[in-house]
Amino acid sequence: MTTPGRLYLVPNTLDFGAPQRPGEPLPDLQQVLPLSVLQTAARLTHWLAENAKTTRAFLKRVDAVTPLAQPLQSLRIEELPRPPKGQPGRAQALRPADLARLLQPALEGQDIGLISEAGMPAVADPGAEVVQQAHALGIPVVPLAGPSALLLAMAASGLNGQSFAFVGYLPVDEAARGQRLRELEGLSRRIGQTQMFIETPYRNAAMLNALLGALQPATRLSIACGLTLAQGWNRTMTVQQWRQAGVQMPGDVPAVFALLAG
Amino acid sequence: MTTPGRLYLVPNTLDFGAPQRPGEPLPDLQQVLPLSVLQTAARLTHWLAENAKTTRAFLKRVDAVTPLAQPLQSLRIEELPRPPKGQPGRAQALRPADLARLLQPALEGQDIGLISEAGMPAVADPGAEVVQQAHALGIPVVPLAGPSALLLAMAASGLNGQSFAFVGYLPVDEAARGQRLRELEGLSRRIGQTQMFIETPYRNAAMLNALLGALQPATRLSIACGLTLAQGWNRTMTVQQWRQAGVQMPGDVPAVFALLAG
Numbered sequence: 001m002t003t004p005g006r007l008y009l010v011p012n013t014l015d016f017g018a019p020q021r022p023g024e025p026l027p028d029l030q031q032v033l034p035l036s037v038l039q040t041a042a043r044l045t046h047w048l049a050e051n052a053k054t055t056r057a058f059l060k061r062v063d064a065v066t067p068l069a070q071p072l073q074s075l076r077i078e079e080l081p082r083p084p085k086g087q088p089g090r091a092q093a094l095r096p097a098d099l100a101r102l103l104q105p106a107l108e109g110q111d112i113g114l115i116s117e118a119g120m121p122a123v124a125d126p127g128a129e130v131v132q133q134a135h136a137l138g139i140p141v142v143p144l145a146g147p148s149a150l151l152l153a154m155a156a157s158g159l160n161g162q163s164f165a166f167v168g169y170l171p172v173d174e175a176a177r178g179q180r181l182r183e184l185e186g187l188s189r190r191i192g193q194t195q196m197f198i199e200t201p202y203r204n205a206a207m208l209n210a211l212l213g214a215l216q217p218a219t220r221l222s223i224a225c226g227l228t229l230a231q232g233w234n235r236t237m238t239v240q241q242w243r244q245a246g247v248q249m250p251g252d253v254p255a256v257f258a259l260l261a262g
Numbered sequence: 263m264t265t266p267g268r269l270y271l272v273p274n275t276l277d278f279g280a281p282q283r284p285g286e287p288l289p290d291l292q293q294v295l296p297l298s299v300l301q302t303a304a305r306l307t308h309w310l311a312e313n314a315k316t317t318r319a320f321l322k323r324v325d326a327v328t329p330l331a332q333p334l335q336s337l338r339i340e341e342l343p344r345p346p347k348g349q350p351g352r353a354q355a356l357r358p359a360d361l362a363r364l365l366q367p368a369l370e371g372q373d374i375g376l377i378s379e380a381g382m383p384a385v386a387d388p389g390a391e392v393v394q395q396a397h398a399l400g401i402p403v404v405p406l407a408g409p410s411a412l413l414l415a416m417a418a419s420g421l422n423g424q425s426f427a428f429v430g431y432l433p434v435d436e437a438a439r440g441q442r443l444r445e446l447e448g449l450s451r452r453i454g455q456t457q458m459f460i461e462t463p464y465r466n467a468a469m470l471n472a473l474l475g476a477l478q479p480a481t482r483l484s485i486a487c488g489l490t491l492a493q494g495w496n497r498t499m500t501v502q503q504w505r506q507a508g509v510q511m512p513g514d515v516p517a518v519f520a521l522l523a524g
Contacts, residue, residue, distance in 0.1 A: 009414075161385040161389075163428065163430050165425070167455075
């Protein structure tokens, strides 16, 4: 019996989709990724990716620091099936036959890299089903250290880091979103738990408006925008202070929102 | 008015307290930390630390990769007040006067590094109050990318990464712990949320027993032990499968536990 390969969970940078000044190179990968992650990525020949094109772009950046073991063109990069439109982050319900096919190289002894467009795969991003199936098949799963917007936002918030939850995306519908926010605020007050969520960047401003409209003045709200990027910032204030500060949210940089009821 | 310095949240390795073979050096910091984090750490002269001794050990390892800007002996390393015994992870309720004193160098224009004994400061570790106070004083907070046992365990679990909670430590008392586990399992079933928690390493085996006794057979349980370490492993199975597998938990390596009700 062949010893199975491993499934490496390879963190990506957080600069995906962020605007750049013309002619400005992307930041060096060593800004946010450990050297050993680059070395592992450089030797992997099989990839499962949220997006094949952005994975190739990532591997070009890896190659600039640590030459790839094989030419980029010869690597096998398979895309994970996409979630249904308009439901970012929803469970994808991959068919078992797809999962088996995607992981077949590992059963044949090949190491596989799992990667998303930004941050850690399988956390607020596709990939959990693949990881689950790897466990079921006895394929060792090796998570590699790297940037995670959620974790960095949590640390930077100064809110309760002994009890916190990430709840994904909120409803887009205004009334439903307001209700969900009040529900999360009530839960936060009852059990003292920080509640975190994300939004697609072009709805950042709408989200801030919704937060300032729905939450109590004493609730503490943290926003971390463009983490690890040159233009990134983060700030924690009470809702009342946010109302007075008149902060403008960028519409093209990802943000993480966190609240803790007072 | 002086421009304030920044408060850098500096990630540490995850090998704190893990057993080593005699004569074996600690792993190279570049295994788990980006080069830019080492460069930032090497130039900081003011530190706020969970533990001054382990911070000096960390800085010696940094120095081996990127020479420190000033001799180790000349750095100012202040310890955060310790939480009360037997209450790991509880809010520390630092006095405002202490917080003001700890952050005074930043108000005078000095950058400060905040660091814990392992992983990210202020997440499942001391430091959140300092971060909160930095926001209140207008001191910019800069979280640096690095390893977090919680985040790595979440990714490696294959459980729901679109909705998850970290709830810290569970009660030590057997009856109270069983009740808390059933409460977390019920919550997980109701809202489909992964529930994560930690335990001090010498209670790892007791925790696994408690989990196998309290949870439903179909609940999925993930254990990640010694993440990023050579002897590390992680595994996700149903409670029923764990009962049959007879896994022995090490008593000297940190573990993260995660469950998702079936």
